[in-house]
Amino acid sequence: MSVPVRERLGEADPILESLQAALLAGDSERAKEFAARLVEEDALLLLEDLQESELSRLFDILGDESLGELLTVLHERDAADVLERMSAAQAADILEELDPDDATDIINEVDREFSDTILVAMEPEEAAELRELMAFPADSAGGIMTPAFVAISPGLRADQAVAALRRVAEEAETVYYVYVLDPEERLLGVLSLHRLVLTRPETLVSELMYRDPITVRANEDQEAAARIIVERNLLALPVVDDDGRLVGIITADDIHDVLQMEATEDIERLGGSAPLDEPYLRASPFLLFRKRIVWLLVLFMAQFVTLAVYDHYEVLLRQEVLLALFVPILIGTGGNVGSQTVTTVIRAMALGEAGPKHFFRIIRKEFVTACGLGLVMGSLMFLRGTFQGGREIGLTVGLTVLVLTIWAALVGAMLPLALSKLRVDPAVVSAPFISSFVDATGLVVYFSLAQLILHVAV
Amino acid sequence: MSVPVRERLGEADPILESLQAALLAGDSERAKEFAARLVEEDALLLLEDLQESELSRLFDILGDESLGELLTVLHERDAADVLERMSAAQAADILEELDPDDATDIINEVDREFSDTILVAMEPEEAAELRELMAFPADSAGGIMTPAFVAISPGLRADQAVAALRRVAEEAETVYYVYVLDPEERLLGVLSLHRLVLTRPETLVSELMYRDPITVRANEDQEAAARIIVERNLLALPVVDDDGRLVGIITADDIHDVLQMEATEDIERLGGSAPLDEPYLRASPFLLFRKRIVWLLVLFMAQFVTLAVYDHYEVLLRQEVLLALFVPILIGTGGNVGSQTVTTVIRAMALGEAGPKHFFRIIRKEFVTACGLGLVMGSLMFLRGTFQGGREIGLTVGLTVLVLTIWAALVGAMLPLALSKLRVDPAVVSAPFISSFVDATGLVVYFSLAQLILHVAV
Numbered sequence: 001m002s003v004p005v006r007e008r009l010g011e012a013d014p015i016l017e018s019l020q021a022a023l024l025a026g027d028s029e030r031a032k033e034f035a036a037r038l039v040e041e042d043a044l045l046l047l048e049d050l051q052e053s054e055l056s057r058l059f060d061i062l063g064d065e066s067l068g069e070l071l072t073v074l075h076e077r078d079a080a081d082v083l084e085r086m087s088a089a090q091a092a093d094i095l096e097e098l099d100p101d102d103a104t105d106i107i108n109e110v111d112r113e114f115s116d117t118i119l120v121a122m123e124p125e126e127a128a129e130l131r132e133l134m135a136f137p138a139d140s141a142g143g144i145m146t147p148a149f150v151a152i153s154p155g156l157r158a159d160q161a162v163a164a165l166r167r168v169a170e171e172a173e174t175v176y177y178v179y180v181l182d183p184e185e186r187l188l189g190v191l192s193l194h195r196l197v198l199t200r201p202e203t204l205v206s207e208l209m210y211r212d213p214i215t216v217r218a219n220e221d222q223e224a225a226a227r228i229i230v231e232r233n234l235l236a237l238p239v240v241d242d243d244g245r246l247v248g249i250i251t252a253d254d255i256h257d258v259l260q261m262e263a264t265e266d267i268e269r270l271g272g273s274a275p276l277d278e279p280y281l282r283a284s285p286f287l288l289f290r291k292r293i294v295w296l297l298v299l300f301m302a303q304f305v306t307l308a309v310y311d312h313y314e315v316l317l318r319q320e321v322l323l324a325l326f327v328p329i330l331i332g333t334g335g336n337v338g339s340q341t342v343t344t345v346i347r348a349m350a351l352g353e354a355g356p357k358h359f360f361r362i363i364r365k366e367f368v369t370a371c372g373l374g375l376v377m378g379s380l381m382f383l384r385g386t387f388q389g390g391r392e393i394g395l396t397v398g399l400t401v402l403v404l405t406i407w408a409a410l411v412g413a414m415l416p417l418a419l420s421k422l423r424v425d426p427a428v429v430s431a432p433f434i435s436s437f438v439d440a441t442g443l444v445v446y447f448s449l450a451q452l453i454l455h456v457a458v
Numbered sequence: 459m460s461v462p463v464r465e466r467l468g469e470a471d472p473i474l475e476s477l478q479a480a481l482l483a484g485d486s487e488r489a490k491e492f493a494a495r496l497v498e499e500d501a502l503l504l505l506e507d508l509q510e511s512e513l514s515r516l517f518d519i520l521g522d523e524s525l526g527e528l529l530t531v532l533h534e535r536d537a538a539d540v541l542e543r544m545s546a547a548q549a550a551d552i553l554e555e556l557d558p559d560d561a562t563d564i565i566n567e568v569d570r571e572f573s574d575t576i577l578v579a580m581e582p583e584e585a586a587e588l589r590e591l592m593a594f595p596a597d598s599a600g601g602i603m604t605p606a607f608v609a610i611s612p613g614l615r616a617d618q619a620v621a622a623l624r625r626v627a628e629e630a631e632t633v634y635y636v637y638v639l640d641p642e643e644r645l646l647g648v649l650s651l652h653r654l655v656l657t658r659p660e661t662l663v664s665e666l667m668y669r670d671p672i673t674v675r676a677n678e679d680q681e682a683a684a685r686i687i688v689e690r691n692l693l694a695l696p697v698v699d700d701d702g703r704l705v706g707i708i709t710a711d712d713i714h715d716v717l718q719m720e721a722t723e724d725i726e727r728l729g730g731s732a733p734l735d736e737p738y739l740r741a742s743p744f745l746l747f748r749k750r751i752v753w754l755l756v757l758f759m760a761q762f763v764t765l766a767v768y769d770h771y772e773v774l775l776r777q778e779v780l781l782a783l784f785v786p787i788l789i790g791t792g793g794n795v796g797s798q799t800v801t802t803v804i805r806a807m808a809l810g811e812a813g814p815k816h817f818f819r820i821i822r823k824e825f826v827t828a829c830g831l832g833l834v835m836g837s838l839m840f841l842r843g844t845f846q847g848g849r850e851i852g853l854t855v856g857l858t859v860l861v862l863t864i865w866a867a868l869v870g871a872m873l874p875l876a877l878s879k880l881r882v883d884p885a886v887v888s889a890p891f892i893s894s895f896v897d898a899t900g901l902v903v904y905f906s907l908a909q910l911i912l913h914v915a916v
Contacts, residue, residue: 039689072691166656176634176651176693193634197655198624230718231497233530233711235634235693252710253691259714260688263721264805270725271801271889272794280806281816285826292798293831299794300835303787304842310783311846317779324775324782325768328789328897329761335793336730336757336890340750343729347722348738358739368743373751377758384762388769431729431889432794439786 016042023061032066043073047082055082059090068097071106075279080109088114092121095130101146101254104133133248141225142218144258145239145248151179152205154188159201165193177236177249180209185245187215187238215240218247223262226255227352265427266350270343272299272432295430302436309440313447319456322389323447326397331442333377334404335435341366341412342434346426349416356421362413370409378402396453400446407445408438474500481519490524501531510543517548526555529564533737538567546572550579553588559604559712562591591706599683600676602716603697603706609637610663612646617659623651635694635707638667643703645673645696673698676705681720684713685810723885724808728801730757730890753888760894767898771905777914780847781905784855789900791835792862793893799824799870800892804884807874814879820871828867836860854911858904865903866896 019034038046047070050058059067071079071094083091083106091110095103095118107115107130119127129147136142152161165178178196180189189209199208215238216225229237229252239248265275274291276283283291310317310327317324345362348354354362382398412434416426450456477492496504505528508516517525529537529552541549541564549568553561553576565573565588577585587605594600610619623636636654638647647667657666673696674683687695687710697706723733732749734741741749768775768785775782803820806812812820840856870892874884908914 073689162655165652193651193655194623197620197651229711230714231531235711252714253687253693256688256710256714256717259717260721260809263718263725264809267721267725267728267801267805270729271797273798273802276802279809279811280802281812281819283823285823285830288802288823288827289830292795292827293834295798296791296794296831296835297838300787300791300838303790306786306790307783307842307846310786314779314783317782321772321776321779321782324779324785325765325772327782327785328764328768328901329758331786331790332761332764332894332897333754333758335893336754337750339729339888339890340731340753343725344731344734344738344746347725351718351722351737353737354739361739365741365743365746369746369750372743372747373754376751377754380755380758384765388765430797432797435793435893436790439790443786 013042013045016046019046023058026061028061028063031061032063035062035066035070038070038073040073040075043070044078046070047074048078050082050085052085055085056087056090059086059094064090064093065097068094072098072102075282076105077109077282079106083107083110083118084114088117088121091118096122096126099146100126100129100133100148101144101248104130104143105138108134108138136218139222140218141216141220141222141239141250142248144222144225144254145218145250146254147248149177149179149236149238149246149249151181151185151246154180154182154204154206154209156205157201158196158199158203158205158208161196161205165196179238179246179249180205181246184243187213187240187244187246189213190238213238216250217242222255222258225250226258226262229255230259262350266346269427270346270430272296272430295432299432299436302433303439306436306440306443309443313443316447316450316456320450320454322393323396323450325388326385326393326400327443327446329381330397330400330404330446331435331439333381333401334408334438334442335431337370337373337405338408338412338434338438339431341370341409342416342429342431345413346416346429349420349426356417359414359417359421362417363410366409366413367406370406373409374402374405377405392453396446396450399449399453400442403445403449404438404442407441408434411437471500471503474504477504481516484519486519486521489519490521493520493524493528496528496531498531498533501528502533502536504528505532505540506536508540508543513540513543514545514548517544517552522548522551523555526552530556530560533740534563535567535740537564541565541568541576542572546575546579549576554580554584557604558584558587558591558606559602559706562588562601563596566592566596594676597680598676599674599678599680599697599708600706602680602683602712603676603708604712605706607635607637607694607696607704607707609639609643609704612638612640612662612664612667614663615659616654616657616661616663616666619654619663623654637696637704637707638663639704642701645671645698645702645704647671648696671696674708675700680713680716683708684716684720687713688717720808724804727885728804728888730754730888753890757890757894760891761897764894764898764901767901771901774905774908774914778908778912780851781854781908783846784843784851784858785901785904787839788855788858788862788904789893789897791839791859792866792896792900793889795828795831795863796866796870796892796896797889799828799867800874800887800889803871804874804887807878807884814875817872817875817879820875821868824867824871825864828864831867832860832863835863850911854904854908857907857911858900861903861907862896862900865899866892869895 015034015037019031022030022034150165152164176193178191178193179187182188189211190213191209195208214232216228218239218241225237235252237250238246239250241247268275272295276291378398378401381401382394385397386394416429420426473492473495477489480488480492608623610622634651636649636651637645640646647669648671649667653666672690674686676697676699683695693710695708696704697708699705726733730753734749836856836859839859840852843855844852874887878884
């Protein structure tokens with residue numbers, strides 16, 4: 001069987017090569033062993049270019065379980081691409097092997113018509129489970145939970161509970177926590193497996209369980225769920241419906257992706273574009289264009305204001321052309337300080353460390369910092385300006401840098417805090433946004449100071 | 459007992475209030491219950507201002523275990539502050555209750571002399587464990603691992619292993635994975651607890667275990683360990699020394715902080731300052747100043763180049779003062795596009811999605827995107843320029859925006875990739891850095907085009 005092992009900058013991956021050799025030899029055991037060790041990139045190298053017939057042979061050698069594991073290593077869109085090159089029966093076999101939440105992520109990306117066919121080909125019970133999960137928005141707690149939890153009733157003894165667990169353990173994603181439900185499936189308590197196993201056998205579950213565990217509702221945002229898991233250091237968080245019935249659990253490993261994605265969104269917004277919602281390499285130029293053009297246009301309009309302000313002072317400029325030379329360095333420095341401040345403040349807000357209630361504390365801190373920065377930068381600018389055009393020019397540009405540094409820091413800190421107070425996501429205030437904002441006001445400061453110091457009338 | 463419940467913007471936390479009431483009533487049970495539910499902010503409100511005598515009473519009511527749990531909710535520096543207001547004996551009692559990795563994080567922040575006293579006051583065995591952990595750099599895998607794992611030998615039967623576990627389970631942080639060691643403590647395999655519990659009692663551990671598990675070395679970077687846990691969806695990762703001996707494990711919940719910190723560092727660097735390495739609210743203005751001034755000065759020097767370039771074209775400017783008006787909007791747009799590109803590319807690199815080996819693919823993608831953006835922005839700029847100063851000015855500024863957009867996108871994508879190829883951390887290329895870089899070259903483009911189109915000689 002020909003599975004292409006492409007080279008990555010000259011160095012082929014040894015595991016991928018060994019897998020290739022095992023596949024050629026038809027050695028199913030070794031092939032499975034190496035397949036389990038592939039990281040995303042190599043799994044993609046292996047799978048992305050395979051023809052239908054090759055995929056079908058791979059399925060025969062690796063089996064549904066091992067091939068399924070390989071798919072979960074991939075980005076769900078890539079995994080869906082692979083499934084679409086398989087028969088519905090094989091795709092169904094594979095999805096049945098996966099944890100329902102992983103299977104849902106993948107089938108959500110499969111072409112609608114084919115996904116219906118796959119669901120029909122699956123065991124009715126497992127298909128029903130997937131259909132339920134598919135009903136939740138992808139970015140809700142319900143969208144990342146798995147229904148494969150283990151539930152027991154409070155009246156069991158510890159040894160009976162362990163025996164019950166033995167029967168269901170195969171299907172459950174995690175049996176590290178065991179959930180205790182009443183007859184209406186409402187969550188009564190939670191119990192760690194080791195507590196259950198390591199206690200006296202005759203103890204009642206109701207005595208062992210931890211009551212009123214922290215839960216999250218299925219329709220809440222996945223980020224809220226992630227934040228609870230991080231703050232409480234949980235390994236799993238139960239998800240309940242509006243009636244308090246347990247419908248699934250979110251495990252700690254599921255939220256790594258949520259946290260990463262959240263940070264990625266913040267970074268992309270801070271850089272001045274809309275979040276891509278896609279791995280970068282997968283994003284088409286058209287997608288990049290769409291995500292970037294909106295903010296570019298908004299900022300462009302803001303810069304038209306700067307242009308108008310500048311235009312207003314044209315007479316001043318004609319008398320002192322020298323003033324124009326300093327414009328880029330002045331507004332540039334303002335922009336840099338604004339960018340430093342806004343990124344720090346927005347990140348602190350995203351981490352929940354700072355918020356509108358710390359308004360004055362933050363403003364005071366930024367003010368003091370900016371005074372220090374402004375004095376250093378302003379002194380340097382004074383020297384440079386004096387060298388270029390004499391004492392008065394030096395004074396003008398030096399003072400402008402001092403004022404702009406403080407102004408940029410205050411705007412960079414206040415704007416996200418104010419927006420958050422107004423319940424607007426503060427991450428819309430990007431670094432370029434603050435820069436553009438500071439540009440126009442900076443010119444007003446600059447030319448006003450110039451008029452004052454140089455005694456030029458407009 | 460007077461525990462101040464301060465109000466947060468008018469809304470006092472109900473849990474904190476209930477805790478306060480329970481403390482006043484001396485109701486130890488209820489106090490423990492509410493203490494377990496406090497989030498970081500409220501725990502800090504409760505603890506940060508307590509006097510030594512108040513802390514000592516809190517210790518009496520809550521006990522070492524409950525107070526210890528409360529400390530782990532805090533940032534380690536805050537927890538250390540609390541410990542420093544307690545007696546060495548009480549501090550030692552509390553640290554003994556904590557997982558060793560959490561205890562290490564805290565004691566590392568305690569004043570050196572006092573931390574020695576605390577270690578002396580602790581049980582010798584637990585103190586020795588902490589001393590070992592304290593020897594690892596805080597940002598290494600050894601620095602975040604816990605030595606509280608569960609190990610068994612391969613020759614045991616499943617039921618013997620469970621019996622052995624029952625004896626040690628109290629001390630272990632996680633018994634979800636059980637590690638199988640040879641007599642020299644080298645790692646042979648790993649076994650999940652549920653596998654052990656839910657199999658036939660007489661099965662040998664060596665038959666059940668998964669051989670050659672993924673490990674990380676103690677001196678490797680904590681980010682490398684975090685990345686493995688994320689990529690492989692592990693709940694725990696074994697840490698080995700240079701001889702392959704198991705020395706600890708890193709659990710999934712330990713790496714949330716690592717991932718968050720990593721993203722925070724990237725965001726702060728992208729914004730143009732050095733990473734704070736501290737929660738923002740805790741950072742003093744002096745620290746903020748130090749972290750920001752270096753890059754501000756570097757960028758300032760870069761802008762001196764812009765100034766020199768501008769100066770070079772002063773003659774041209776004297777003939778066409780109008781040209782100066784467009785400088786902020788032109789270099790601003792270049793900076794915005796550069797910022798969008800560099801943040802996206804650097805984030806993709808940080809996530810391991812893109813790297814130098816994708817150089818041409820990324821450059822092609824950015825080039826096509828930038829052509830689209832440049833055409834839109836350039837056309838708008840052409841109209842605005844024509845309106846301001848006629849067709850030739852319009853053509854000059856429109857073409858400049860087109861060229862600058864493409865140039866900024868290429869620089870924003872190429873520079874981090876090139877640095878990474880040279881093994882320099884690409885995150886030093888901040889958004890302000892790219893903007894400053896584009897400023898100087900942008901002016902050259904602008905004035906060259908102006909000379910050509912306006913037929914002005916310098």
